[in-house]
Amino acid sequence: MLEKSKIAVVIPYYNAAKHIKHVVGKLPDFIDAIYVVDDCSPEPLPNVITENTKIVIINNKTNLGVGGATKEGFKKAITDSMDIVVKLDADDQMDTSFIPALVEPLMSKTAEYAKGNRFRDFKSLNKMPFVRKAGNLILSFLVKAATGYWNNFDPTNGFFAINVNTLKQLEFTNISNRYYFETSLIAELYFQEARIKDISMPAIYGDETSSMSVWKMPFVFLPRLCKTFIKRIVKSYFLYDFNMSSVYLLLGIPLFLFGFTYGLYTWWFYSSKAIFAPTGTIMLVTLTIILGFQLLLQAIHYDITKAPKPVK
Numbered sequence: 001m002l003e004k005s006k007i008a009v010v011i012p013y014y015n016a017a018k019h020i021k022h023v024v025g026k027l028p029d030f031i032d033a034i035y036v037v038d039d040c041s042p043e044p045l046p047n048v049i050t051e052n053t054k055i056v057i058i059n060n061k062t063n064l065g066v067g068g069a070t071k072e073g074f075k076k077a078i079t080d081s082m083d084i085v086v087k088l089d090a091d092d093q094m095d096t097s098f099i100p101a102l103v104e105p106l107m108s109k110t111a112e113y114a115k116g117n118r119f120r121d122f123k124s125l126n127k128m129p130f131v132r133k134a135g136n137l138i139l140s141f142l143v144k145a146a147t148g149y150w151n152n153f154d155p156t157n158g159f160f161a162i163n164v165n166t167l168k169q170l171e172f173t174n175i176s177n178r179y180y181f182e183t184s185l186i187a188e189l190y191f192q193e194a195r196i197k198d199i200s201m202p203a204i205y206g207d208e209t210s211s212m213s214v215w216k217m218p219f220v221f222l223p224r225l226c227k228t229f230i231k232r233i234v235k236s237y238f239l240y241d242f243n244m245s246s247v248y249l250l251l252g253i254p255l256f257l258f259g260f261t262y263g264l265y266t267w268w269f270y271s272s273k274a275i276f277a278p279t280g281t282i283m284l285v286t287l288t289i290i291l292g293f294q295l296l297l298q299a300i301h302y303d304i305t306k307a308p309k310p311v312k
Contacts, residue, residue: 005107008033008082009099010073012066016090017043023088024049026096033080035073036090039063066158067181071172077164086161094159098201102161111197111310113189115160119153120200139221146229147187148236150304152196156182159201166194180224187228191235195310236306245306248299256292259285 009027013020013036024034034055038045040063049055058072070087077085084106088094098116105111118128119136128136136154143155160182169192176184189196237246263285270277 005083005103006032006081007084007086007103008035008073008077008080009086009088010035010037010070010077011088011090012037012039012069012073013045013090014039014041014063014066014069015043016041016092017046019092020090021046021048023090023092023096024052024055027088028096028099031086031099033077033082035076037069037073039065039069065178065181067175067184068177070181071175071177074167074172078168082164084161085164085167087158089158095201098159098199099161101199101201102159105197105310106161106163110195110312112163112166112192112194113160113186114162114197114199115152115154116157116201117152117154117198118157118201120198142221142225143183143186146225146232147183148190148232148303148307149186149196150307151309152198154198155186158182163194166192176224180221183221183225183228187232190232190308191240193308195308197310243302245299245302248295248302252292252295252299254292255288256296259288259290259292263289 007030009031011020011023011034016023020036024036027034031054034052035058036045036049036055037058037060039060045057050057056076058076060069060072064072066089073087074085084103086099086102088096088099094116102114102116105114119140136156140153140155144150144152147155149155158181166189170185170188174184174188175181186196233249237243237249266277266281266285
């Protein structure tokens with residue numbers, strides 16, 4: 001199957017001169033092309049890299065960020081009629097021995113996208129710093145809700161493989177150039193009903209440092225995640241389709257908001273006058289909150305079951 005598929009690797013490069021040679025040297029022999037995207041790096045690529053016949057150097061005119069650089073590699077893979085593209089970082093913190101496991105679901109057509117999952121390797125998970133672990137857990141849950149891929153974990157993992165035919169259907173302008181790249185890519189895959197396969201693999205930590213603290217990431221991402229969530233709900237349940245979950249949302253949201261806001265007002269009004277609220281008022285608030293909440297739970301349940309799933 002490996003011989004029948006044309007597989008490319010995209011490596012966004014920025015200030016990783018001491019790692020890039022080792023990263024390229026560990027790539028499997030079945031890789032047909034290696035696209036190294038120089039994202040205006042102050043550290044030039046080592047000469048030994050440019051001498052490799054499989055390597056194609058793509059020089060960005062301006063710094064686009066890891067996402068923007070990766071998208072340039074995607075475009076080259078589409079132009080060269082590749083079948084599968086693997087995205088690999090240049091800092092040598094991704095184990096290239098897992099590339100066969102990443103491309104296998106795509107070749108067997110059980111998934112269109114396969115990515116690493118650092119949270120299934122319990123030995124590695126125990127070694128992960130607590131702050132990093134907690135930040136990733138919170139961020140992963142928020143990304144699940146925003147993108148609709150409830151069955152996949154560690155969605156911000158940048159070690160992945162994607163089917164080129166699926167890439168062709170994506171609108172690259174909707175995919176972020178920087179920190180939000182992986183999340184925005186998954187969000188676009190949802191509208192193509194692309195199946196995502198998690199591949200268990202350990203996390204590797206070298207001497208590279210991130211420019212953003214892990215504990216800050218959920219808060220930095222939150223506004224964009226809210227926008228992604230609202231966009232997905234509107235498109236999935238009111239523009240592209242209208243189903244029972246749409247009805248649950250149309251009834252549940254106003255009922256819950258009415259009960260909650262009216263309940264707060266009632267509590268403030270009667271407590272300020274030091275009198276008991278009428279039983280009918282309490283029942284109205286209670287029923288609308290409970291009914292609205294139950295309808296929203298039904299909508300969430302439907303959304304979870306609707307998530308695209310790979311073939312087992």
